[in-house]
Amino acid sequence: MRHLTEIRWHGRGGQGAKTAALLLADVAFQAGKQVQGFPEYGPERMGAPITAYDRISDREIRVHSNIYEPDFVAVVDDTLLHTVDVTAGLKEDGAILINTVKPAEEILPLLKGYAGKVYLLDAGKVCMATLGKYFPNTPMLAAMVKISDVMEIDVFLREMETSLRHKFARKPEVLDGNLKALRLALEEVKECR
Amino acid sequence: MSTRTRMSGNEAVAHAIKQINPDVMPAFPITPSTEIPQFVATMIANGEIDTEFIPVESEHSAMSAAIGASAAGARAITATSSCGMALMWEVLYVAASSRLPIVMALVNRGLTGPLNINAEHSDSMGARDSGWIQIYAENNQEVYDNFLQAHRIAEHQDVHLPVMICQDGFITSHAVQNITLWDDEPIRRFVGEYEPEHYLLKENETMAVGPYAVAPYCMEAKKAQAEAMKRARKVILDVAEEFEQITGQHYGFFEGYRLEDAEYAVVAIGSVCGTVKDAVDALRERGVKAGLLKIRVFRPFPGQEIGEALKHCRAIAIMDRSESYSSQGGPLGAEVTAALYRAKAAAETVNIMYGLSGRDVRVEDMEQVYEQLRKLADGQVSFAEYPYLGLRDGTNDCLSR
Numbered sequence: 265m266r267h268l269t270e271i272r273w274h275g276r277g278g279q280g281a282k283t284a285a286l287l288l289a290d291v292a293f294q295a296g297k298q299v300q301g302f303p304e305y306g307p308e309r310m311g312a313p314i315t316a317y318d319r320i321s322d323r324e325i326r327v328h329s330n331i332y333e334p335d336f337v338a339v340v341d342d343t344l345l346h347t348v349d350v351t352a353g354l355k356e357d358g359a360i361l362i363n364t365v366k367p368a369e370e371i372l373p374l375l376k377g378y379a380g381k382v383y384l385l386d387a388g389k390v391c392m393a394t395l396g397k398y399f400p401n402t403p404m405l406a407a408m409v410k411i412s413d414v415m416e417i418d419v420f421l422r423e424m425e426t427s428l429r430h431k432f433a434r435k436p437e438v439l440d441g442n443l444k445a446l447r448l449a450l451e452e453v454k455e456c457r
Numbered sequence: 458m459s460t461r462t463r464m465s466g467n468e469a470v471a472h473a474i475k476q477i478n479p480d481v482m483p484a485f486p487i488t489p490s491t492e493i494p495q496f497v498a499t500m501i502a503n504g505e506i507d508t509e510f511i512p513v514e515s516e517h518s519a520m521s522a523a524i525g526a527s528a529a530g531a532r533a534i535t536a537t538s539s540c541g542m543a544l545m546w547e548v549l550y551v552a553a554s555s556r557l558p559i560v561m562a563l564v565n566r567g568l569t570g571p572l573n574i575n576a577e578h579s580d581s582m583g584a585r586d587s588g589w590i591q592i593y594a595e596n597n598q599e600v601y602d603n604f605l606q607a608h609r610i611a612e613h614q615d616v617h618l619p620v621m622i623c624q625d626g627f628i629t630s631h632a633v634q635n636i637t638l639w640d641d642e643p644i645r646r647f648v649g650e651y652e653p654e655h656y657l658l659k660e661n662e663t664m665a666v667g668p669y670a671v672a673p674y675c676m677e678a679k680k681a682q683a684e685a686m687k688r689a690r691k692v693i694l695d696v697a698e699e700f701e702q703i704t705g706q707h708y709g710f711f712e713g714y715r716l717e718d719a720e721y722a723v724v725a726i727g728s729v730c731g732t733v734k735d736a737v738d739a740l741r742e743r744g745v746k747a748g749l750l751k752i753r754v755f756r757p758f759p760g761q762e763i764g765e766a767l768k769h770c771r772a773i774a775i776m777d778r779s780e781s782y783s784s785q786g787g788p789l790g791a792e793v794t795a796a797l798y799r800a801k802a803a804a805e806t807v808n809i810m811y812g813l814s815g816r817d818v819r820v821e822d823m824e825q826v827y828e829q830l831r832k833l834a835d836g837q838v839s840f841a842e843y844p845y846l847g848l849r850d851g852t853n854d855c856l857s858r
Contacts, residue, residue, distance in 0.1 A: 289633045293463040302632035305489070305574060305815075325635075326731035328596075328628050329819045 269414050270331045271318040274350050275340035278310040280401030284340070285316035287405055287427075288414075292320045294423035295415040300325045313348050320414045336412045338404055339363060340387070342371065351378040359411050361453070363387040363400050368456035383411050385453040394444040402442055403449030410450050421446060459704070460638045466594070466629035469601035469636055470536070470562045470622070471496035475506055476644045477608065479560075480531035480651070483511035483522035487541035488574045489626040490564035494536055520545040520552060520559075527557040528666040530656030532608065534559065538626060539566035539580045546584070552619045553588025554682055555667050558611030558651075559619040561589075562604065565727070565778075566626040567814045575815020576625040578726065581755075582779040582788045588682055590620040590689055591756040595730045597636050600624040602706050603753075605639070608648055609696045615688040625728040627815065643703050686757045693754055710759035712751040713766055715741060719748025721830040722767055722804075724793050725776040726752045729811065729818050736823035747827045758792055764800025771834035772805040773797070774826050776846075778812045786810070786843035805833045811846040822847055 271288070275281025282303040289301025300319040317331045335358040339350050342364040354360060359381035364371055368384060375382065385407045387400035395402070409420045424446060425439075432439045464472070470493050474482070484494035500506050509526075513519045519535050526533040537545065542563060552559050567577030581591055590610060594600035600622060607620040624630055655664055670678055690710075697708040714730075715737050716722060723733050730751040740747040750766055767773055775794065777787025785791070790808030797804060809826065812818050826846065832838040 286633055290463065293635065298635050299463055300632055300634050302627070305627045305631065307574075326596075327735045327820055328625075328632075328728040328731045330817050332819065 267323060268319065268321040268325075269336070269412055270334045271320070271336045271338065271408065271412060272331050272334040273316040273318075273338045273340065274344050274348055275314055275316070275401075276310075276344070277312045277314050279340045280399060281314055281338070281340045282316045284338070284401035284405045284408075285318050287401075288318050288408065289320070290427065291409075291420060291423045292318075292414055294427070295419050297321065297415070298323060298325050304330060313344055334358065336361065336408065338408050340400055340404055342366065345371070345374040349376065351375050354378060354380065356380040359383055361385065361404065361407055361411055363404055365389070372457065381411075381455060382457045383407065383453055384456050385449060387449065390448045390452055391445055394448055395438075395441040399445075402445045403452070406446040406449040407453035410453060417450065458640055458643070460640075461635065462638060463633050463635050464597060465492075465631050465633050466597040466600050466624045467492040467564065467631065468496065469597040470604050470624075471500070472638060473601050473604035474508075474534065475500050476605070476639075476641055477532075477648050478506040479508050479534045481509045481511065481523070481526035481533045482535060483513045483519045483526070483533070484535050485513050485516045485519045485537070485541060487516070487538050489566055489630045490536045490538040490541070490562065492630075493562050493564070516541040516544040517548060520548040523559045524548060524552050524555065524557055527552070527559050528555065528656065529658045530653050532612075532651040533557075534561065536562040536564070538564045539568055539574075542580045542584065543568060546587075549584055549587040549589060551667055554678065556617040556682070556685065557619060558608065558617055560604070560607040560611055561619065561621040563621045563623045564626045564630045565623050571814075573814040574626070576628050576728070576778070577813055577815065578623075578777075578779040581621060581623050582781070584621075585756060585788060588618065588686070589756060590616075590618055590686070590693075590754075592620065592622055592693075592754055593726045593752065594622070594624045594629065595728055595751060596629055597632070597634050598706075599753075600629065601636060601638070602700065602704070602708065605644060605648065606696050606700050606708070608651065609699075610689060610692050612651055612653075613689075613692045613696075614654070616685055616692050618682075618685055618689060623727070628728040639704050647699065647703055690757050690759065693757075708753060710752075710754045710762055711766070712749075712753065714749040714751065716748035716750055716766060718746060720746040720771045721827050721834070722748045722750055722770040722773045723776060723823065723826060724750045724752065724763070724767070724773060724789065726755065726789065727778065729776065729778070732818055732820055733823050735820045736827065739820065740824060740827055745827060745831070752789070755789075758796075760792065760796035760799065763793060764796040764802060767793075767797060767804065768800045768802035770802075770804045772807075772830040774830055775806060775808045776811050777808060780810060780813065790843065805830075807833060807840045808843040809846050810843060816847060818847065
C-alpha cells in the first residue's frame with residue numbers, strides 16, 4: 265500500500281460519482297486512514313460531466329488542490345471516454361476502472377495510449393441483478409477498493425455493512441441488495457490489460 | 458473528551474451550532490453555505506436543539522432579523538456567502554455599530570462577475586471595513602474551533618461586536634476530512650449562556666437601538682467602536698488560550714509555519730495555507746529556508762505582530778484571493794506591506810493575486826512562488842506590477858504554469 269493514494273472519479277451528474285468518492289473517504293476513515301474526499305464544483309446538472317477526488321493516506325493531508333496525477337481513475341460512464349481526457353496525468357503504475365458493457369477492444373483505443381492497467385466492470389449488470397435499479401456507483405466503489413488496495417477487502421465489506429445498516433435502518437431490503445452488489449462487483453471486475 | 462471522525466467544513470460548522478444551541482437563526486440559502494441552515498433546520502426538526510429558525514425572504518432580511526433578535530437579547534447567528542452577504546451590506550454596518558454580538562458563518566465565494574460559485578475572498582474582504590471581526594480557517598477543524606470561540610469574543614463586555622467565521626467555499630466547506638470533535642459538556646461550559654447587560658426586552662429599562670446621531674455625538678460613537686475592535690485583540694487571545702486548555706488546540710492571530718528562520722516567506726489566508734505547508738516542507742528538504750505566515754485574524758488586523766514576525770525575511774510574497782481593482786494589488790498586500798514598513802523591515806515584497814473564482818493552486822505553483830522570492834531577494838527579478846498566479850493566457854510569465 266502507498267503512503268498516499270490519489271483517486272479521480274469521472275461521472276455524469278446524477279450517477280453518484282461524487283457520492284462514491286465521499287463514501288470511499290468515509291469507509292477509508294473507518295479503516296483508520298487520513299482522508300480527503302471532495303467534488304469539483306461548477307454548474308452541475310443531470311448528465312453533465314463531473315469530477316470528484318479522494319486522497320487516502322496514513323499521514324495528515326494538508327494539500328487542498330485538485331488531483332492532476334492520480335494513482336487511479338474511475339469512469340462511471342463510458343460515454344465520457346469520447347469527451348473527457350480521463351487518463352490525463354494518470355500514473356502508468358496505477359490503473360483505470362471503467363464501467364462499460366463494451367468489450368476491451370472497443371474501450372482500449374479510447375484511452376489515448378495509456379499504458380497502465382485497465383479494469384472493466386459492467387456495473388449496470390451488477391446493480392440491476394442485485395438492486396434492480398441503475399445505481400452504478402456502489403459496484404464501482406467496491407471495484408475501486410479492490411484494484412487500488414487502499415484497504416483490506418474484508419475490512420471494507422465490514423465497514424460498508426455497518427454504515428449501510430445505519431443508512432438504511434428503515435429499509436433492510438435495500439441493505440441486502442447493496443451488500444450483494446458490493447460482493448458481485450468484486451467478482452465481476454476484470455483486468456483486461 | 459473528544460471524538461475522531463470525518464466531516465465537511467459545513468458539517469463542522471453545523472456541529473458547532475448544535476453544541477452552542479443559539480436562540481435564533483435567520484438565514485437564506487446561497488451556495489456554498491446552503492448546507493449550514495439545512496443541517497440546522499434538520500437538527501431543530503429532530504428536536505436536537507431548540508433554536509428558533511426564521512426562513513426569511515432575502516439576506517438583507519436575514520441580517521435584519523438577526524439584528525432584531527440580538528438587540529432583543531437573544532444569541533443570534535446566520536450563515537451566508539458571496540452575493541448573499543453583499544445583499545446584507547447596509548445592515549452589516551448596522552449590526553457592528555449597534556454593537557450586537559451576532560455570529561455569522563461565512564463560506565467564502567467570489568462576487569460576480571463573471572458569475573461563479575467558487576472560493577474567493579472578495580465577499581469578506583469587501584466587508585473588511587464594516588466593523589465585523591473576521592476569523593479565517595485553513596480546514597474543517599479550524600472552522601469548527603473558530604466557530605466555538607466566536608460567541609465568547611463577540612459577547613465579551615470589552616468587545617460587543619459581531620464576528621464572521623470564514624472558510625473557503627467548496628475547498629473546505631464541501632471536502633470531507635478527518636476532524637476531532639470536542640465533547641458537548643466542556644464546550645457548553647466554555648461557550649456559556651448569553652446574558653446581556655442591556656437589551657430591548659429587559660424589564661424596566663428603555664433603550665433605543667440604531668437611532669439617528671447628530672454630528673456632535675456621531676464621531677464619538679465611531680471612536681468607541683474602533684476602541685472595541687482594539688480591545689478585541691486581547692479577548693481573542695484570552696479566549697484562544699482558554700480554548701487550548703480544554704482542547705489542546707493552539708490558536709493566535711496567525712500561525713507561523715517554519716517561519717522563525719525563514720529567508721523566504723509567504724503570507725496567506727485560508728485553505729491555500731495547507732498547500733503552502735507541503736511546499737515549505739518540500740523546499741526545506743532541498744535546503745531552501747521557506748516559511749509561511751497564515752493569517753487567522755484579519756479584523757482586528759495584527760499588523761505590529763505580523764511585522765515583527767516577518768521582518769527578518771529576505772523576501773515575502775503576500776497572497777491575495779481578492780482583487781481590489783486598485784491597480785496596486787489586493788487588500789492583504791496593502792495591509793501587510795504597511796505593517797512591514799512600520800516594522801522597518803528591509804525585505805523585498807511582492808503581492809500575488811491567486812485562486813480567484815476557485816482557480817486551483819498546486820504545491821508546484823507555490824514552490825515556484827518561493828523560487829521567485831529567491832530571485833527577488835538576489836535582484837534577479839523585479840515586479841513592477843502585482844502578478845497573477847497561474848493565469849491561462851501567460852500574462853506575468855514567471856508565475857504561469
